[in-house]
Amino acid sequence: MRVTGLRTHDLRAPTSRTLAGSDAVHSDPNYSAAYVVLETDGEHTGEGMTFTIGRGNDLCCAAIEALAHHVVGRELDELVGDIGATWRAIANDSQLRWLGPEKGTIHLATAALVNAVWDLWAKSASKPLWQLVTDMTPEEYVRCVDFRYLTDAITPDEALDLLRANEPTRAARLAELRRDGYPAYITSAGWLGYPNEQVRQLCREMLGEGWRAFKTKVGVSVESDIRRCEVMREELGDDVLLMADANQVWDVQQAIEWTRSLQPFDLRWIEEPTSPDDVLGHAAIRRGIAPIGVATGEHCANRVLFKQLLQAEAIDYCQIDACRLGGVNEVLAVLLLAAKFDVPVCPHAGGIGLCEYVQHLSIIDYVAVSASLADRTTEYASHLHELFVHPAVVRDGRYLVPDAPGYSMALVPDTFERFTWPGGSAWR
Amino acid sequence: MRVTGLRTHDLRAPTSRTLAGSDAVHSDPNYSAAYVVLETDGEHTGEGMTFTIGRGNDLCCAAIEALAHHVVGRELDELVGDIGATWRAIANDSQLRWLGPEKGTIHLATAALVNAVWDLWAKSASKPLWQLVTDMTPEEYVRCVDFRYLTDAITPDEALDLLRANEPTRAARLAELRRDGYPAYITSAGWLGYPNEQVRQLCREMLGEGWRAFKTKVGVSVESDIRRCEVMREELGDDVLLMADANQVWDVQQAIEWTRSLQPFDLRWIEEPTSPDDVLGHAAIRRGIAPIGVATGEHCANRVLFKQLLQAEAIDYCQIDACRLGGVNEVLAVLLLAAKFDVPVCPHAGGIGLCEYVQHLSIIDYVAVSASLADRTTEYASHLHELFVHPAVVRDGRYLVPDAPGYSMALVPDTFERFTWPGGSAWR
Numbered sequence: 001m002r003v004t005g006l007r008t009h010d011l012r013a014p015t016s017r018t019l020a021g022s023d024a025v026h027s028d029p030n031y032s033a034a035y036v037v038l039e040t041d042g043e044h045t046g047e048g049m050t051f052t053i054g055r056g057n058d059l060c061c062a063a064i065e066a067l068a069h070h071v072v073g074r075e076l077d078e079l080v081g082d083i084g085a086t087w088r089a090i091a092n093d094s095q096l097r098w099l100g101p102e103k104g105t106i107h108l109a110t111a112a113l114v115n116a117v118w119d120l121w122a123k124s125a126s127k128p129l130w131q132l133v134t135d136m137t138p139e140e141y142v143r144c145v146d147f148r149y150l151t152d153a154i155t156p157d158e159a160l161d162l163l164r165a166n167e168p169t170r171a172a173r174l175a176e177l178r179r180d181g182y183p184a185y186i187t188s189a190g191w192l193g194y195p196n197e198q199v200r201q202l203c204r205e206m207l208g209e210g211w212r213a214f215k216t217k218v219g220v221s222v223e224s225d226i227r228r229c230e231v232m233r234e235e236l237g238d239d240v241l242l243m244a245d246a247n248q249v250w251d252v253q254q255a256i257e258w259t260r261s262l263q264p265f266d267l268r269w270i271e272e273p274t275s276p277d278d279v280l281g282h283a284a285i286r287r288g289i290a291p292i293g294v295a296t297g298e299h300c301a302n303r304v305l306f307k308q309l310l311q312a313e314a315i316d317y318c319q320i321d322a323c324r325l326g327g328v329n330e331v332l333a334v335l336l337l338a339a340k341f342d343v344p345v346c347p348h349a350g351g352i353g354l355c356e357y358v359q360h361l362s363i364i365d366y367v368a369v370s371a372s373l374a375d376r377t378t379e380y381a382s383h384l385h386e387l388f389v390h391p392a393v394v395r396d397g398r399y400l401v402p403d404a405p406g407y408s409m410a411l412v413p414d415t416f417e418r419f420t421w422p423g424g425s426a427w428r
Numbered sequence: 429m430r431v432t433g434l435r436t437h438d439l440r441a442p443t444s445r446t447l448a449g450s451d452a453v454h455s456d457p458n459y460s461a462a463y464v465v466l467e468t469d470g471e472h473t474g475e476g477m478t479f480t481i482g483r484g485n486d487l488c489c490a491a492i493e494a495l496a497h498h499v500v501g502r503e504l505d506e507l508v509g510d511i512g513a514t515w516r517a518i519a520n521d522s523q524l525r526w527l528g529p530e531k532g533t534i535h536l537a538t539a540a541l542v543n544a545v546w547d548l549w550a551k552s553a554s555k556p557l558w559q560l561v562t563d564m565t566p567e568e569y570v571r572c573v574d575f576r577y578l579t580d581a582i583t584p585d586e587a588l589d590l591l592r593a594n595e596p597t598r599a600a601r602l603a604e605l606r607r608d609g610y611p612a613y614i615t616s617a618g619w620l621g622y623p624n625e626q627v628r629q630l631c632r633e634m635l636g637e638g639w640r641a642f643k644t645k646v647g648v649s650v651e652s653d654i655r656r657c658e659v660m661r662e663e664l665g666d667d668v669l670l671m672a673d674a675n676q677v678w679d680v681q682q683a684i685e686w687t688r689s690l691q692p693f694d695l696r697w698i699e700e701p702t703s704p705d706d707v708l709g710h711a712a713i714r715r716g717i718a719p720i721g722v723a724t725g726e727h728c729a730n731r732v733l734f735k736q737l738l739q740a741e742a743i744d745y746c747q748i749d750a751c752r753l754g755g756v757n758e759v760l761a762v763l764l765l766a767a768k769f770d771v772p773v774c775p776h777a778g779g780i781g782l783c784e785y786v787q788h789l790s791i792i793d794y795v796a797v798s799a800s801l802a803d804r805t806t807e808y809a810s811h812l813h814e815l816f817v818h819p820a821v822v823r824d825g826r827y828l829v830p831d832a833p834g835y836s837m838a839l840v841p842d843t844f845e846r847f848t849w850p851g852g853s854a855w856r
Binding site for chain 1: 453454455456457458480481482483484486487488490491494520521522523524525526527528529530531532533534535536576577578579580676679680681682702703704705706707708709712727729730732733735736739740
């Protein structure tokens with residue numbers, strides 16, 4: 001099968017109208033997908049996307065097209081025969097890398113394109129993406145990873161040892177996930193733009209649906225954050241897990257003091273307390289707010305940032321993002337790093353398509369890499385799943401194991417009609 | 429004066445044909461400028477640019493246009509009345525920031541747009557950019573800076589103290605620069621794609637022109653790097669300053685071992701030994717290769733990276749880039765940080781327009797901020813200056829103080845005819 005062409009779609013949902021997704025620094029997000037379709041001369045297409053929040057989604061589409069020459073015209077067998085080399089070629093295009101390297105628009109585009117290749121690969125193997133990876137030998141897994149800049153933290157040999165140790169017990173863990181699902185938490189009750197009465201109502205509904213882990217946005221004022229946490233604890237009781245997300249709004253010392261003021265609410269973590277680039281800052285915050293944990297990752301540009309967050313003991317929870325990291329290959333690298341440093345991976349989701357993506361990644365982490373569910377919980381947000389042919393499914397607050405071949409990115413045709421920017425019906 | 433419009437130009441020079449600019453990871457650069465012109469209803473236009481190396485330059489132009497609404501339609505007095513707030517609004521556009529934040533394509537575009545505003549401001553004040561800043565009071569300087577994420581390293585009050593201490597002696601330092609120029613080094617003899625005989629010839633020519641500080645590219649093989657350094661030391665003798673630049677090619681331990689193999693050549697610094705994101709890696713390398721210094725910065729995404737490189741004692745030389753950082757405002761922030769940590773600023777240049785930019789920044793650093801020339805040297809590369817109406821001028825290896833109003837970005841009309849991509853005469 002040969003990749004014969006590539007097309008992109010600029011899809012945007014008008015979420016700013018309801019403030020779903022709003023937080024302390026993103027006041028008016030329109031959840032968007034820079035979506036790519038790889039056309040082939042075979043029976044499958046490869047679909048991938050990167051997530052943005054509106055303006056600039058067109059730039060990501062253009063960046064995907066700028067990277068297209070690494071994929072279009074090539075045989076799938078050749079692309080995936082050494083998928084690690086394919087990844088490195090895309091991420092290190094000798095001219096485009098200047099725009100990163102490995103960060104920003106060009107890396108978001110790398111994620112979309114790389115994920116589309118993996119989707120095509122999984123479909124051609126008639127497996128869901130998670131199974132394509134969990135069926136790999138440790139050697140095959142390691143060959144997917146670019147270890148450049150990682151060898152001071154983990155070598156390929158160490159990675160092999162780690163994967164081999166858990167290989168014999170993979171089947172038992174998979175059976176457990178098929179029976180119980182993967183633990184999740186929900187963000188949809190606590191968007192910052194929601195009034196407290198709406199938050200109360202949503203907490204009650206979601207408790208009724210079986211959710212036992214919630215997250216709220218914070219960061220506007222100490223007083224309103226305390227009030228928000230009070231409201232949620234009143235509705236949720238003391239036995240439900242509660243997290244808070246500041247979306248990068250604070251300086252280091254401010255983060256420490258502000259988070260301490262939320263200590264009565266038994267928060268499991270504070271998320272993105274400061275700049276996502278500030279490894280040393282996160283480490284200082286973590287020392288300053290224990291026992292509340294520090295979580296970050298949705299804006300961590302690449303595996304080098306995660307390496308340092310782990311080396312510096314700066315995070316308690318590693319929030320990989322399926323589109324911020326440069327696609328499946330780089331996620332596989334960070335899963336190895338997190339396992340080496342014994343830090344739980346709790347993927348960032350919400351957005352468009354992120355839940356559909358990360359359900360695969362959490363399964364890979366448990367079955368093949370970390371072999372642990374301790375302190376793991378994967379984000380879920382409840383809107384925009386109707387865009388997908390095979391949406392993520394949760395039951396009693398846990399993701400069910402998806403079975404459709406591929407990486408769950410196929411869209412219902414209606415999505416293009418509604419959300420294409422700027423001509424779609426949602427925008428007219 | 430009101431900004432009435434904005435247009436961008438995708439300009440690319442075919443430098444890959446001569447391998448000028450080639451290094452260990454950028455094998456075929458076509459030096460390029462995403463160039464922006466702010467049109468006004470007054471007598472001046474504002475010009476700015478960001479530098480890239482070819483493919484993707486169009487993405488930077490598109491990103492500048494995506495940011496245009498922060499500037500177009502506004503009065504210059506309003507934009508510069510609180511230039512710090514203007515900067516923060518551009519760098520934190522509530523939707524576009526998702527593409528960074530403060531890194532990659534959108535931040536390169538921020539630099540171009542912000543620098544164009546400063547160019548317009550300086551022209552309207554009939555001053556070269558450096559003078560616009562060195563005529564500011566300490567309070568005015570501090571108001572240009574966004575201290576978000578910096579206050580754990582430097583507060584506005586500390587910055588004021590630092591600037592006030594050097595204010596009374598500004599005039600004497602400026603007189604010294606007008607007499608002697610600002611110390612520089614040259615990169616143009618050591619591009620990686622040049623055969624050693626060409627390097628020999630260029631070293632001789634440049635010594636004859638008065639250069640006493642040189643840099644070479646390294647990173648292909650230990651043997652060829654040793655040979656390159658031997659050739660340069662044979663030509664230059666032992667009294668000339670020699671630096672080496674690895675352009676991110678190594679892992680941490682590899683960087684230490686490889687650099688140690690170059691110890692016989694008395695290198696002042698190794699530049700970009702590993703990933704530009706790897707603060708902790710640079711710190712480990714620095715500990716491992718002393719007395720050779722570590723220099724980095726041309727790919728450091730923003731002030732938060734520089735803050736950490738300084739906090740972690742990871743660098744001996746701080747290589748700000750006029751276009752990688754988000755324009756003049758963020759450069760002014762990093763000059764303060766470097767002064768606070770007593771690390772010399774040695775700007776990255778070469779490229780298109782970078783020498784023209786950084787000459788202003790080094791003057792600002794010496795006259796208003798660090799008040800020191802110790803261990804300072806600013807990069808110079810000798811090609812592509814003919815594109816500019818007011819090119820940077822060096823004499824005896826030192827930058828002369830520029831006097832034309834603005835930020836030196838005006839292009840000769842011929843430049844557009846030759847280098848516009850893809851229709852320009854250089855590409856036909």
